Amino acid sequence: MAEFDNVRAGVATGARTAHIDEGLRAHMNKVYGTMSVGMLITFAAAWALSGLAVTTDPSQASAQISADQYLTGLGYALYASPLKWVIMFAPLLFVFGFSAGINRMSAATAQVVFYAFAAVMGISISSIFIVFTGVSIAQTFLVTAIAFAGLSLYGYTTKKDLSGFGTFLLMGLIGLIVASIVNLFLGSGVLSLVISVIGVLIFAGLTAYDTQKIKTDYIEHARYGDSEWLGKSAIMGALSLYLDFINMFMFLLQFLGNRE
Template identity: 35%
Template sequence: MYGLNGGGYYHVSEKVMANTISKILIWMVAGLLITFGVAFSIMTNPVMAMTVSRSYLLLIIAQFGVVIAMSGMVKKISVQTAKILFVVYSALTGATLSLLMMFFTTASIIYALIITVVIFSVMAIYGYTTKEDLSKFGNLLRVGIIALIILSLVNMFLRTAAIYWIVSYLGVLIFIGFIGYDMNMIKNNIIIMANGDEELIERFSVFGALMLYLDFINLFIYILRIVGLRNDD
């Protein structure tokens, strides 16, 4: 595998690529285990659930704060700090996600999780193995995110079933696209950094994990909205 470096090309060994991708996936899976571990713990503990419910806004603000801090210091933050922030973010997401999951049956949550794992795996493999440069789809996906946010905000006031389902299906399509896109970008970035700073590559492993983690969580949420059976049904 080769990447362009200044006036020439440099070799990127399959071992370097495989090791970096492995680190990214390990961190992503670790983050997901923390998230769902925290979520199910809160769901089964009424006292914790009540505490999280009362602190929901603060938890959301904390989530945004951690992501902004990580994104804004991508080149300055130490590897250890990046890892700590990722773990904290995963736990915070588990707390906020638990409130959504409480509305659905455990069986439908597991069903949605299985579907998410299958779709994520297929799209991640596609994004990694394809010879096509998927960066051209970046603007389209970002426009989709903006449309998704606007529709979600509108439906906070209108509360119509039609917009709810449009947002749910649109969200699934957008994050399916983002999984392939992000994995493709991760692979390309590894090539760019391959003969560069080892610490930068290590740090990127955490940020790459965060990208895929966010894709997984968002895809899961929208799939759950579609296939989830509510506890009061």
């Protein structure tokens, strides 16, 4: 009888484990799927806006940026007027507001807000299509995608606990943000290079760390069966990995991008 009970307990435990594994795969698929849609929105918005911001017709120009390219009125407002500061810091403020308010949102609303944020990010980085060649942007995106996939896979599969690196990486991120803001006013090429190198390393580490955290958070909460929480957790996980990818891409672009 005791042996039968042990077998039955083992079967029940195995069933629960299989259920969690199946749910985890679905959860991670939703995280990566939501992130991918957000990425598509970002680059579509950036490409479309950059096309409206530049013209080759001098009669429609507000400012000249190269021998045969000019900023339109929209382009001047976005990249040369004081509005550029609003555009630059809007994604950061959006993230803070989104993180603070997600507990009051439904999962469906949070997903819509995430996509809105992705569009705002696209507006903020749209100048890359003016500054860098399209080929170098595509090449850098491919390099970032390969690096991201490897780092995220490592974070998902490693048995090593990466939580100890979290505080260190977040402290480094705060320092990176402060240094980037300071360099906006200093305009130091050397400091910009240092920031880019450190930025790539920080967001590479955060990619592995965030992936593992998404996985462990799901395993810890899956037994409660709170589908609403899990839905919002997937959105926040997508946001974390999206930010890791975008920032790693932007820092790598400083090394790999060929300027127009």
